[in-house]
Amino acid sequence: MTVPEPDTADAPGAVLFDVDGTLMDTVYLHTVAWWEAFRQNGHSVTMARIHRCIGMGGDHLLDELLGEDRDEEESAAAKAAHDALYAQYWTRLVPLPGARDLLRACAERGWRVVLASSASGPEADVMVRALDADDAIAAVTTAEDVSASKPSPDIVHQALERAGVPAERAVFVGDxxxxxxxxxxxxVPCLALLTGGWCRDELAGAGAKAVYESPADLLRHLGESLLDRPPGDTA
Known part of the structure; x- marks a missing residue:
């Protein structure tokens, strides 16, 4: 996906947030749902291996855990089972501590807040409602908006387009x-949180500009972070 080159002179700054594991406490729920989905379809995959793939798109996750030569019908059945199992948690999904206040603090500082979710549209809607921060959120992207999933950059490009900003005026936050x-x-520079279960060295080694414990921790250190104020904002 190619991002249009906007006029950068008056472009706002945008902060792009991953949702699962970054704003919502869902990583281990996905892990359990995939574990049971694989078991139901005759595959024994440890939770430790599954956890390391959470955050990838489902296609990449299945390639990694079942192999690129996997049976497509079995893979589709496992994906459908995961979705059905995970949907049982929808009414109980909760934001991570500080997530809602972090979104609002970023918006108050002049950032355009965009949620860059790899979830499906209905699942993303559930999480947006649970976050209850519509007053701070400028736009939302979902898996249905892109053709390639993470670690492909498509979801980031789409979020930039929704925000109307170039990469140099944005920051991504993920887990x-x-x-x-x-x-x-x-x-796009990335700030990372430990709420997805990855360790600090792994996130920093992948290129994160800074690593924080949680949304609440990033909120406490907002004035010392890349999110203190949007690029070019000297107010």
Whole structure:
């Protein structure tokens, strides 16, 4: 996907947020849902291996865990099982501590806040409602808006387009190595959180500009971070 070159003179700054694991406490729910989905379809895959793939798109996850020569019908059945199992949690999904206030603090500082979710449209809608921060969110992208999933940069490019900003006026916030890699390929600096279960060295080694414990931790250090104020804002 090619991002149009906007007029950068008056372009706002945008902060692009991954949602699963970054704003919502969902990583291990996805892990359990995939584990059970694989089991139901005759595949024994450990949760440790599954967890390391959460944050990839489902196609990449299936390639990694079942092999690129996997049976497409079995893969489709596993994906459908995961979606059905995970949907059972929808009414209980909760934001990570500080997530809602972080979004609002970024908006108050002049950032255009865009959610760059790799979830399907209905699943993303559930998480946006749970976040309850519509007043701070300028736009939302979902898996249905792109043709290639993370670690491809397509979701980042789409979020930039929705925000109407070039890469140099944006910051991405994510929780997995796949987020950092996708942002890097889009030439957007990335801040990483430990809430996805990756360690600090792994995230920094992938290229994260800084690593924070959680949304609440990033909020506490907002004034010392890349999110203190949008690029070019000297107010």
């Amino acid at each position: 997995a190595v796949w987020d950092v890699e996708a942002a890097g390929r889009a030439k």
